Amino acid sequence: MQIKHYFLILAALHATNAIAQDMSAKEALVDANIRSIFYHELGHAVISEMNVPIFGQEEDAADVMSVLLIDALYEEEAA
Ligand SMILES: [Zn+2]
Numbered sequence: 001m002q003i004k005h006y007f008l009i010l011a012a013l014h015a016t017n018a019i020a021q022d023m024s025a026k027e028a029l030v031d032a033n034i035r036s037i038f039y040h041e042l043g044h045a046v047i048s049e050m051n052v053p054i055f056g057q058e059e060d061a062a063d064v065m066s067v068l069l070i071d072a073l074y075e076e077e078a079a
Helices: 003-015 025-049 058-073
Strands: none
Touching (some): 003 025, 025 058
16 A cells, blocks of 8 residues: 555545544444554554654554654544
8 A cells, every 4th residue: 555545544534533423432442443553554654655764663663653643633632
């Protein structure tokens, strides 16, 4: 998957935020896990495609990237 595909998925995820408002607790948990996995994988794509230098394990860097993206893109309560 090319990085542009991840950004298209990112746009789609943001488009579904309004729908996410009416979810049950279980649905919200599943939604949050899918989103966190997506941002982790997006972190791998950014590291790979943009040759981002990492210090340590790439899995840890992808986790940090996902946290930074979620912090930047979501309101505090939603994050
Ligand atoms: Zn990973």
